[in-house]
Amino acid sequence: MHYKNNSHCMADKEHREAIVSRIYGAYYSILPAPDWQPELRAVLRGRLRLEQQEEKERNPRAAGDRVLFSQEEGSEEAIIEEILPRRSFLARSSPYETHVLGANVDRAIAVCSMKDPTFRPGFIDRFLSACETGNVEPHLAFTKTDLLSAETEVFASSIECLELLRDLIDPGKELDPPLEDREYLTDEAYSVLTALNYRRLGYPCYFLELLNEESQEDLERLREVVSSGTTLLTGHSGTGKSTLFNRLFGASPQKTSDVSESTRKGRHTTTNPILMVLPGGHGMVIDTPGIKEWGVAHLNRKELLESFRELEEASQNCRFRNCDHSEGTMDCAVQEILNGQGQEILYPERQKSLDQMLESLKSPDRVRKGDYIKPTGRMRNR
Ligand SMILES: Nc1nc2c(ncn2[C@@H]2O[C@H](COP(=O)(O)OP(=O)(O)OP(=O)(O)O)[C@@H](O)[C@H]2O)c(=O)[nH]1
Ligand SMILES: [Mg+2]
Ligand SMILES: [Zn+2]
Structure with missing residues (x-):
């Protein structure tokens, strides 16, 4: 794997890149580039810690995050100076x-x-x-x-x-x-x-x-x-x-x-x-730890429907730009498949899942019991 040298890195040679391997509350384990070893224990620089508190955990870190860190001579502990933008999560x-x-x-x-x-x-x-x-x-x-x-x-x-x-x-x-x-x-x-x-x-x-x-x-x-x-x-x-x-x-x-x-x-x-x-x-x-449920409240109706591969071609062919493929939309290619007018319908379990996910969009206040069992890497939506 190759990671581009970050410009900050160039500007300040004391800052090196690493990847977050574990998080224990306020403590992090990081793996320094380029060899991803040895594992170092790290804490956030005070400024970042404050930002994190003020944001009320809006965007907490997760394993796989890229960071820039410094380490004072003779110190065992590294200090995370900056968290790099995520490419995906x-x-x-x-x-x-x-x-x-x-x-x-x-x-x-x-x-x-x-x-x-x-x-x-x-x-x-x-x-x-x-x-x-x-x-x-x-x-x-x-x-x-x-x-x-x-x-x-x-x-x-x-x-x-x-x-x-x-x-x-x-x-x-x-x-x-x-x-x-x-x-x-x-x-x-x-x-x-x-x-x-x-x-x-x-x-x-x-x-x-x-x-x-x-x-x-x-x-x-x-x-x-x-x-x-x-x-x-x-x-x-x-x-x-x-x-x-x-x-x-x-x-x-x-x-x-x-x-x-x-x-x-x-x-x-x-x-x-x-x-x-x-x-x-x-x-x-x-x-990662086992989870009970995978909530998809961050997806809207259009995203949900278009994430089903069976509906992919139809959504590309849908005559309406930005169609959210709502029930009752006339001539919507996705609705045609869901109504059984296409070549193929959804496998019964897939149809059940889709129905449940669409249903949960209608009652956005419902939080399922046991949905969030581990407090790691959470952020508040509102
Ligand atoms: N028979 C059988 N047992 C398996 C297989 N894979 C895992 N197990 C057993 O299933 C049990 C649970 O496995 P784990 O690897 O701890 O499961 P996990 O998904 O990491 O569980 P959490 O950490 O709780 O999320 C262990 O007793 C494993 O030995 C398999 O292919 N066949
Ligand atoms: Mg496990
Ligand atoms: Zn449509």
Whole structure:
């Protein structure tokens, strides 16, 4: 990776560039350029600290932020003099708060377990919308495929599975028999079908058995992808983010722990985001704490609709400039697809997600319980 020398850097040779790797309240860990080592402990210069207080955390720092720092001779602690503008960031939000998960990220991987904890496509769809509008390339890692039954595996590679994927998005097709009457289509098999639909949509997908020591084609593909740029891992608690992180590093820098026996949910093992540089000094990976929900209150109706790839072509073809594709707009190409007048309709789970997201736009005062569990990198919207 190459970072342009900042002009401030040139003006003041004492200031060096670094990347924020961790934040603990008022303390930062930073990795100095060009080798991103050694990790230094840092604090903000008083002026910046004041600005931060006065802004009431309007734009707090996140892992991945670029900074300029100084270090007095003999001092262990570095001082952050300036925070450089962000090239991109990944955020989720309620009407009141925005939580920046990471800054200057090139791509993000939603780590989703096929089982334990339960597969939740709603999270994926919100994540995809946030990435598409935040200029971050989305990837999907489906973990714990080893927990799927042999029958599900057989279904996943069957013609029937492919036919279902096709029929479910065919506006002219009435499913016969309907989904609920197909006995082989267990919850598990339906989750796999839903995962495969993301691959059909063209998102890079990886199916992983992270506890299997043997080499896996998808894991190797993923290694290649993260070997350049900055990659952020996100997902619900217990899906295997830190396990994947450790596998990418070939070591165990991050603690992982079992999903709870009784609730089948994760235990929020990771509590702070951490950025690490892969051996060789090229790619950087950020492991983040598990989150419950991905709020998209920072997106408007137009952005939401246009973040759905299925609607992309239609939104480009929409005859109206700046159309927000509202219900009842005559001759709007996006509305035509949503009304089943196009070549394809949305996969049922995607349609459900879109409906929920659009619905939440209508009641902007609703803040969901448990939406914001970690106080890192938040900012107030108003
Ligand atoms: N069977 C199976 N277990 C896995 C797999 N990947 C991860 N696990 C297990 O799932 C549990 C949770 O993994 P973690 O890596 O701690 O999950 P996390 O996403 O980092 O969770 P938080 O830090 O709480 O957000 C651990 O017991 C892992 O060993 C997998 O592919 N298959
Ligand atoms: Mg973790
Ligand atoms: Zn339109």
